[in-house]
Amino acid sequence: MLKGIPPILTPELLKVLMEMGHGDEIVLADGNFPRFAYPEAVVRCDGHGVPELLDAILQFMPLDTYVENPTAFMAVLPDDPYKPEIWPIYQEIGFRYEKDGLRENTIDKYAFYERARKAYAVVTTGEKALYANVILRKGVV
Structure with missing residues (x-):
């Protein structure tokens, strides 16, 4: 055990x-994320949700200030009327650690999968919320 590091x-x-x-990217994947979108590095965090992992990660990892959108959410499919309830939670967490928040954009589901395959790692979670996948681009300290 170490002091000050969240056990998650x-x-x-x-x-x-x-x-x-x-510039490296990490994906926080919900429980429905498909295996074909994984890079080689996969970290399993079963039983945890994306918000609690996002909160823990952003305590230590800065977002990239050299790009307009260092965070990406998976866009809702065009014919899906669902409005992601988890995104405002992510945004609130982002403002705790980044003065300008997450500075996110949304990207098409299949473009998200392609980008995830190129990420440094995917963190698999037990998150049940829909459209809960997020990509974070690491900045500098």
Whole structure:
């Protein structure tokens, strides 16, 4: 055990966050995220939700200030009337750690999957909310 590190950040996840460099991306994936969109590095955080992981990660990992949108949400499909209830929670968490918040944009579902395949790692979760996937681009300290 170490002082001050949230226990939700597993040794494997901390290692991934430390290894990532400026511009590398990490995906926080909900429980419905498909296997075909995973890169080689996968960190399992079963039983946890994306908001609690996002909160823990942003305590230590800065978002990229050199791009307009260092955070991406998976866009709702065009014919789906659902409005993601989890996005305002993400935005609230973002403002706790970043003065300008997450500065997110939304990207098409299949473009999101393609980008996820190129990410440094995917963190799989037990998140049940719909459209809960998020990509974070690491900045510099």
